[in-house]
Amino acid sequence: MITVSVIDQASPELRALSARVSNPIPGLKVAGRAVANLLRAHYRRKDQTEPNKLGGRRTHYWRAVAHSVHNPVQSGAQQVTVSINDPTIGHKIMGGRITAKRAKMLTIPVRAEAHGRYAAVLERALGINLFLVKKGSKAFLAGRTQNKGKTGALRIFYVLKRWVDQRADPTALVPEPQMRATATAYFGRWVMRNTRSTGTT
Numbered sequence: 530m531i532t533v534s535v536i537d538q539a540s541p542e543l544r545a546l547s548a549r550v551s552n553p554i555p556g557l558k559v560a561g562r563a564v565a566n567l568l569r570a571h572y573r574r575k576d577q578t579e580p581n582k583l584g585g586r587r588t589h590y591w592r593a594v595a596h597s598v599h600n601p602v603q604s605g606a607q608q609v610t611v612s613i614n615d616p617t618i619g620h621k622i623m624g625g626r627i628t629a630k631r632a633k634m635l636t637i638p639v640r641a642e643a644h645g646r647y648a649a650v651l652e653r654a655l656g657i658n659l660f661l662v663k664k665g666s667k668a669f670l671a672g673r674t675q676n677k678g679k680t681g682a683l684r685i686f687y688v689l690k691r692w693v694d695q696r697a698d699p700t701a702l703v704p705e706p707q708m709r710a711t712a713t714a715y716f717g718r719w720v721m722r723n724t725r726s727t728g729t730t
Contacts, residue, residue: 594615
């Protein structure tokens with residue numbers, strides 16, 4: 530899970546605006562909702578413009594990330610945070626090593642049919658039996674498809690690895706200056722409305 534603190538990522542202008550009202554939390558929530566909507570729109574665009582590298586059926590990963598963006602909640606006396614609750618988004622943003630946990634090895638799909646599918650699901654979907662193939666220090670899960678009752682060529686569907694290093698995706702999060710600018714603009718408009726209604730300058 531990743532959290533974006535609207536006040537901590539705010540510009541000095543937003544902090545100055547915050548000092549003009551006795552209770553900035555409602556306005557910070559307005560700013561937080563704007564940041565949340567900015568994030569959702571960003572991930573929906575990624576879902577629409579970034580097809581699976583292997584092709585085949587889509588898992589719509591980025592659409593799921595968009596759905597995991599929560600509305601802002603108060604997290605301090607003068608602070609609200611926006612959470613992205615997808616458990617994998619941290620690795621997308623910062624990169625890092627992914628290791629096998631429940632199984633001994635990670636199954637890395639290398640064919641379109643295997644993308645977004647566990648090995649057992651792929652076996653049922655294609656009506657095949659996968660088996661282990663080793664070549665030197667490398668290991669794979671492979672199978673033979675059937676075509677009109679005839680056994681097809683051997684196809685490798687997964688590479689087996691104990692761990693992989695995932696590179697950080699520079700587009701996995703909206704750039705901080707853009708989030709700051711959005712928060713400041715929406716909070717500033719809220720402060721202006723609030724001060725006009727109370728006669729505060």
